[in-house]
Amino acid sequence: MFARAARVLAACLALTLAAGAQAQAVLKVTTIPEEAASEQLRKFGPLVKYLERTLGTKVEFVPVNDYPAAVEALVNKQVDLVWFGGFTFVQARLRSGDKVIPIAQREEDTQFRSVFIAQKASGITRLEDLKGRQVSFGSASSTSGHLMPRSFLLQAGIEPERDFKRVAFSGAHDATIASVVSGRVDAAALDITVWRKFVGENKVDTRKVDVFYTTPPYFNYNWSVHADMPAAQREKIQQALLALSADNAEGKEILGLARATRFIPTQASNYQGLEAAGRSAGLIK
Template identity: 75%
Template sequence: MSLRSFFQPVRGALLLAAGLIAFGAQAQTVFRVTTIPEEAATEQVRKFTPLAQYLEKQLGVKVEFTPVNDYPAAVEALVNKKVDLVWFGGFTFVQAHLRSGGKVVPLAQREEDTKFQSVFIAKTDSGIKSLADMKGKQVSFGSQSSTSGHLMPRSFLLQANINPEKDFARVAYSGAHDATIASVVSGKVDAAALDITVWRKFVGENKVDTKAVDVFYTTPGYFNYNWSVHADMPKAMQDKVKAALIGLSPAVPEQAEILKLNRATRYIETRPENYKGLEAAARSAGLI
């Protein structure tokens, strides 16, 4: 047997193995996206699936959007690199940034997130017209990890010398903004705090009767949501993701629909320093 004929099968086996490895690597090239569950899972899928499809075209890789069960799960998913891109609230970004030792990086935020607000709502016949009127009442926040549904409303209450645990008859946590609205409408609680954009969406879609339940207090502005990645993601991919998000244009019908679903006029670049105020508010409120 010649050396050539001896090595030919070996070479073929090595090429086959290399091909299988390459195929396996290719098959596993999936860019994973998730979000904090600020609304029901079905609504999250409706909102973010078109964005995932857009990113798939822009990045040239398969993109999958999968909802998670709660806010802490979104934090852990990115910290442990189980997903590649997460839509965080400002507070969950702070938690992920601290939990990862600074290795969670914010790429883009909506223009609206530079001066976000929360609203407090109550039944119009409840007699609640101010924050002080909430004393002795049953009050709901959203998730404990929510920026607009808990952290910042709590922070503004504390600034008004109102301590929820001492001054309210009961403090509840609904888990999501839509559930917060439902808790007031149904009479489970007397008043509640939530994301202003979710409230406006419900009002705009006639899902709540403002003659029966309406806003009695709107907070000052603060930085909020962003799209974040792990710092271990190659810089070239980070830049590609950021460019894709910032590149969404209201002038392109398909992209305008994505922006509308995301309640955004456009996306702009953001940086960790924008969320230092939220970190300070969380520390003052004893949440971190």
């Protein structure tokens, strides 16, 4: 009787361990919510399917509510792979004690830019014209929608809290555009690729709202993982991202949705300039 009970217990334990291993096999992916939730799902759905096939494991996209939540999700290992902006990567690296590793970025992210937009009727044609106006950024943790625009404003001798009539935060790039189009603010700063997407899809009338200033280039977005991920798995994920090519239909769709030519390797040192900008702007203590 005892032997039979032991066998049953062993079988139950084996099933439990197998179920646990199966649960652990799910690769969880998320992104900073720089656009609406529906757009995130549309953009990352094909990538999830590609990674599932390429990695031979179940992949789940797990949306988060805001930029800090994306940082905490990877730092606390609640997800495995995150699409970060450059600044959120810096925040995650610092928050984790240097245990967040960037593995790939778009080729475009080596020379990224932000744009400032305004209603043409406002008469705003240069950064200095923003003084006394209502101006919106994206998320407070956004690289292209806040940190770098603020950094370039400071370099121009413009301090938002002192010089603007009101500083607003829209939370996302698409909401930033909407805030200018609707007249809720006079001008705003955002990711150049989101602006180009909206213009290309005829979602904004450039006869009424357009770019009046484009920033100098800087490093931006990347795919990051936690340092505790096994090296072999990290390498496999990186190679899957680097292998994406516009020469086939699947790769063309995924890269098009990512607004990317291709993904290339990256490293933490590429984002040192963003950390310096964050400290200079008082966004990193």
